[in-house]
Amino acid sequence: MQVTPISPTIGAEVSGIDLTELDDAEFAVLHDAFVEYSVLVFRDQPALTPSQQVGFAKRFGPLHTHPAAPTLAGHPEVFVIHAHAESKVANGNGWHTDVSCDEAPPLATMLQLHLLPPSGGDTLFASMYAAFETLSPHLQEWLMSLQAHHESEHIYRGRYADRGVDDAGREYPKALHPVVRTHPDSGRKALYVNPSFTTRIDGLTRKESDALLHMLYTHQQRPEFQMRLTWQPNTLALWDNRCTQHFALWDYWPHERKGHRVTVLGERPFLEQSAPVHVDMHLSRQL
Numbered sequence: 001m002q003v004t005p006i007s008p009t010i011g012a013e014v015s016g017i018d019l020t021e022l023d024d025a026e027f028a029v030l031h032d033a034f035v036e037y038s039v040l041v042f043r044d045q046p047a048l049t050p051s052q053q054v055g056f057a058k059r060f061g062p063l064h065t066h067p068a069a070p071t072l073a074g075h076p077e078v079f080v081i082h083a084h085a086e087s088k089v090a091n092g093n094g095w096h097t098d099v100s101c102d103e104a105p106p107l108a109t110m111l112q113l114h115l116l117p118p119s120g121g122d123t124l125f126a127s128m129y130a131a132f133e134t135l136s137p138h139l140q141e142w143l144m145s146l147q148a149h150h151e152s153e154h155i156y157r158g159r160y161a162d163r164g165v166d167d168a169g170r171e172y173p174k175a176l177h178p179v180v181r182t183h184p185d186s187g188r189k190a191l192y193v194n195p196s197f198t199t200r201i202d203g204l205t206r207k208e209s210d211a212l213l214h215m216l217y218t219h220q221q222r223p224e225f226q227m228r229l230t231w232q233p234n235t236l237a238l239w240d241n242r243c244t245q246h247f248a249l250w251d252y253w254p255h256e257r258k259g260h261r262v263t264v265l266g267e268r269p270f271l272e273q274s275a276p277v278h279v280d281m282h283l284s285r286q287l
């Protein structure tokens with residue numbers, strides 16, 4: 001198995017393994033790489049059957065159920081990512097962490113794309129470790145005392161009506177999470193607010209909350225914290241929602257892009273009040 005970093009900050013490409021026949025030793029190496037790089041990209045895989053993809057995802061833990069999206073017939077764990085000429089929206093077309101509105105959001109997401117547009121449809125990923133670690137120690141300390149509201153009504157209501165979902169009477173999830181969370185495996189702290197689901201910092205006025213969130217979003221979207229994935233048919237990406245955000249570009253309309261997504265259930269986000277790490281990536285001098 002070869003693990004090759006994609007950028008200095010986030011992501012690695014993994015080659016030389018068959019995800020449909022992973023033994024325990026290989027899975028242990030893969031899991032270590034997942035914790036170290038936050039996003040893993042597999043290029044040389046066959047199109048996994050839904051059962052194979054679900055089987056691989058279950059190696060990481062019990063699966064997460066999406067609160068809104070329709071699933072593949074016979075495979076309730078598989079969410080079909082699909083955008084085409086008639087689509088009104090495309091999934092992930094904005095910076096977010098998957099389903100952060102849930103009390104226990106997904107730990108990981110695994111997406112394999114089978115059908116791609118002639119060009120475009122890349123996905124950007126950003127490290128929320130880097131975003132947090134490059135803030136000044138004073139701001140880090142303050143953020144560690146804050147919690148934020150994450151909501152989903154504004155995102156999910158009616159979103160899948162064109163795929164036959166009638167959500168009348170359904171309540172969409174919301175949750176209060178720490179603004180900074182500790183990753184249970186790496187022990188590192190990551191910024192945990194995102195412009196899609198986070199609606200307000202608890203205890204601040206609307207103006208204060210909007211200003212702080214705007215500053216954090218601008219900071220966390222810096223290109224230095226990112227990698228860009230250009231998909232090929234059957235590329236499979238696995239990302240850690242506890243320490244990353246992503247943005248799936250919908251720049252290929254009216255072309256089609258399609259694949260299967262499976263998510264692994266995570267724990268309730270928590271923060272250990274240990275001293276934060278501060279990294280000077282030359283960024284503080286540029287800001």
Ligand code: SIN
Nearest residue numbers: 081091092123248261
């Ligand atoms: C998503 O946010 O899960 C979609 C990602 C993608 O389509 O690249």
